[in-house]
Amino acid sequence: MQKAFALVDCNSFYCSCERVFRPELNQRPVIVLSNNDGCAIARTAEAKQLGIKMGDPYFKIKKLCQDNQVEVFSSNFALYTNLSDRVMSTLNNLCPKIEIYSIDEAFCDLTGIKDLSPFGFKIQQTILKNIGIPVGVGIAPTKVLAKLANHIAKKSKLSGGVVNLMDVDFRMMAMKKVPVEEVWGIGRASSEKLHALGLHTVYDFATYKNEEHIQKILTKVGLQIKHELLGINCFSLGQDVEKKKEIMCSRTFGQSVFAKEHLKESIANYITNASEKMRRQDSLCSELSVFARTNPFKEGAQFYMYDRIKIQHPTRDTRKLIYFAFEMLEANFREGYEYKKAGVKLSGFFNTHEYQLDFFNTGDTLSDLKLMQVIDEINKREGEGTLKFAACGVDDKAWRMNRGHKSPRYLTSWNDLKEFN
DNA sequence: TCTGGGGTCCTAGGACCC
DNA sequence: TCTGGGGTCCTAGGACCC
Numbered sequence: 001m002q003k004a005f006a007l008v009d010c011n012s013f014y015c016s017c018e019r020v021f022r023p024e025l026n027q028r029p030v031i032v033l034s035n036n037d038g039c040a041i042a043r044t045a046e047a048k049q050l051g052i053k054m055g056d057p058y059f060k061i062k063k064l065c066q067d068n069q070v071e072v073f074s075s076n077f078a079l080y081t082n083l084s085d086r087v088m089s090t091l092n093n094l095c096p097k098i099e100i101y102s103i104d105e106a107f108c109d110l111t112g113i114k115d116l117s118p119f120g121f122k123i124q125q126t127i128l129k130n131i132g133i134p135v136g137v138g139i140a141p142t143k144v145l146a147k148l149a150n151h152i153a154k155k156s157k158l159s160g161g162v163v164n165l166m167d168v169d170f171r172m173m174a175m176k177k178v179p180v181e182e183v184w185g186i187g188r189a190s191s192e193k194l195h196a197l198g199l200h201t202v203y204d205f206a207t208y209k210n211e212e213h214i215q216k217i218l219t220k221v222g223l224q225i226k227h228e229l230l231g232i233n234c235f236s237l238g239q240d241v242e243k244k245k246e247i248m249c250s251r252t253f254g255q256s257v258f259a260k261e262h263l264k265e266s267i268a269n270y271i272t273n274a275s276e277k278m279r280r281q282d283s284l285c286s287e288l289s290v291f292a293r294t295n296p297f298k299e300g301a302q303f304y305m306y307d308r309i310k311i312q313h314p315t316r317d318t319r320k321l322i323y324f325a326f327e328m329l330e331a332n333f334r335e336g337y338e339y340k341k342a343g344v345k346l347s348g349f350f351n352t353h354e355y356q357l358d359f360f361n362t363g364d365t366l367s368d369l370k371l372m373q374v375i376d377e378i379n380k381r382e383g384e385g386t387l388k389f390a391a392c393g394v395d396d397k398a399w400r401m402n403r404g405h406k407s408p409r410y411l412t413s414w415n416d417l418k419e420f421n
Numbered sequence: 422t423c424t425g426g427g428g429t430c431c432t433a434g435g436a437c438c439c
Numbered sequence: 440t441c442t443g444g445g446g447t448c449c450t451a452g453g454a455c456c457c
Contacts, residue, residue: 034425041425041457059423075425102428102457187455219431219454248427297424343426402423 003233004110004139004166007146008091008123010084011134011154011161013104014042017083018073020132021410021420029070033058036252036401037074074403082411086131094123099237107143109237120162140165143235144228147184148175148202168231175203175229185225186218193217206230243281243349249274250343253399256295257339263292264329265393268322270344272392275318276376278346284314284364287348288321290328295340303337313363314350317372320364321346322391383413 010016014032019025029046033039039057040047050068052061058072065072084103092098097109113119120137127135138149145165152174153163165171180202181191197213199205206229208214215223224234249270257263267290278285289308296302307328315321325344375387408416 036423036425038423038425055424057424062423105457185455189454221431221455244428246428250426252425295424341425 001111002166003141004113004116005141005143005146005237006095006108006110006116006120006123007101007138007143007150008106008108008127009136009138009150009154010087010104011136012042012044013084013133014073014075014080015044015047016133017080018071018076018407019044020083021407022071025071029068030073031065031070032073032075033405035075035403036254037404038252041075072405074406076407076409078409078412079407083131083133087127087133087135090127090130091123094126097237097239099239100241107146107237110139116166117162117164120164121160124161135161137162138165139163140171141231142228142233143237144184144225145171145231148178148182148229151182152178171231172203175206176201178202180205183225183229185221190218190222202229243283244277245349246345246347247274247277248343248345249277250291250341251401252341253339254402255398257342257399258337259398260329260333260335262398263333263339263342264326264391265396266342266399267292267325267329267344268389268391268393269396270342271321271325272318272388274344274346275316275321276379278349279316279372279376282352283349284316284352285321285346285349286311286314287346288324288328289345289347290325290332290343292329292333292339292342294337298338298340301337303334305332305334307332310348314348315364316352317364317368318375319368319389322389326391 012030015030018030018032027046029050030044031040031047031052032042034041037058039055040052040061041054043052043054047070050064050070052064052070064070080103088098088100088106091106091108095108095110099107101107108123110116110119116139120139123137124135127133136150136153138146138151138153139162140146140149149163149165153159153161156163165174178201180186180194180199181188183202183205186194194205197208199208206226208226211223211226214226218225227234251266251270253266257266287308287310289306291304291306293304294300294302309324309328311324378387379385408419410417410420
């Protein structure tokens with residue numbers, strides 16, 4: 001049977017989330033900044049009109065924002081994650097087979113459904129009514145084409161936010177109008193290679209005859225993308241929530257950090273955060289990486305500190321991981337540099353129940369596990385950071401991020417809810 | 422003064438083994 | 440004098456995504 005996929009994507013998601021609680025901001029330009037109020041990571045159509053680009057550093061567009069009354073928010077991920085969960089569960093009620101692709105996007109398997117375009121509009125209207133988030137819907141026989149349909153839905157005002165590319169003639173016509181760099185999976189490097197071959201539109205790429213050459217310059221995945229554009233299914237709907245293969249936590253500091261002690265505190269906090277995530281997916285880790293670096297945008301001496309270890313007895317114990325991270329820091333830290341960012345990565349995961357304890361096991365004991373479990377439960381109930389290790393420090397002023405424009409946590413904190421009028 | 426954070430997949434090449 | 444060939448595993452780095 002002919003497959004049918006929909007890609008449902010929330011419009012300017014973080015901005016739309018802020019608008020849910022501040023409806024007076026509809027029709028007004030809104031942007032959301034990255035951590036540390038560094039750069040713009042979400043813009044409404046009105047903000048895009050003003051020329052604000054994805055990733056523009058805030059200090060460069062600050063004046064433009066002030067002059068045009070752009071509403072500026074620091075990122076509030078607790079809020080966005082919560083609204084994302086609601087969007088996804090609404091979607092799941094409408095179409096049971098979905099793959100959550102990112103915080104603001106999901107693929108749906110619509111195979112067998114008859115009137116696909118009306119169904120697309122139904123999805124759009126239900127999510128808007130139930131959650132208050134506007135979405136675009138792209139419908140097509142493969143995932144790559146559904147992404148393309150969604151892209152067209154965003155660009156074309158006539159579409160009403162829903163584009164159906166199931167019809168092959170209509171699809172071919174549409175593909176002639178879209179530049180090849182808009183294809184999902186074709187980034188800058190690949191599109192330069194395709195341009196060099198004289199392939200400029202999606203249609204040019206999809207109908208290019210020399211597939212061996214495509215595989216050679218764009219690898220196996222590049223060829224699969226080309227096939228998907230021709231309507232041949234190469235990527236299926238990944239339904240199971242797969243476990244992460246690595247978990248990272250890193251931050252840019254609010255100020256430059258010089259002291260090893262401050263660096264250690266920040267690292268201890270990142271380990272705490274990452275290892276809690278790891279326990280939530282029921283993993284043990286056998287590899288730990290730590291890095292710290294100076295500000296590459298700033299003139300002056302640069303230093304990138306990086307180290308990685310294998311852990312002989314995989315662990316899920318925050319204390320051990322902090323201990324190992326500190327050892328790496330002690331061995332690699334260099335005095336006198338202006339550190340601007342640091343982070344950690346946990347990887348080499350095992351499932352907790354799959355890992356065989358060996359005879360001379362010095363891995364996590366039952367009481368270690370119990371302790372971590374209790375800490376996680378208390379922090380879940382009483383709020384993040386209620387219980388933490390002394391290594392994390394009590395005063396984080398020296399390195400904490402700046403977030404001057406943060407909205408209240410309307411959905412995750414009773415204290416903040418009173419801000420809602 | 423001020424430039425985010427967190428992921429996945431693929432490939433080439435080295436190390437190592439028989 | 441003459442010094443193979445094939446396989447696997449691991450890692451670093453590139454490319455891409457949101």
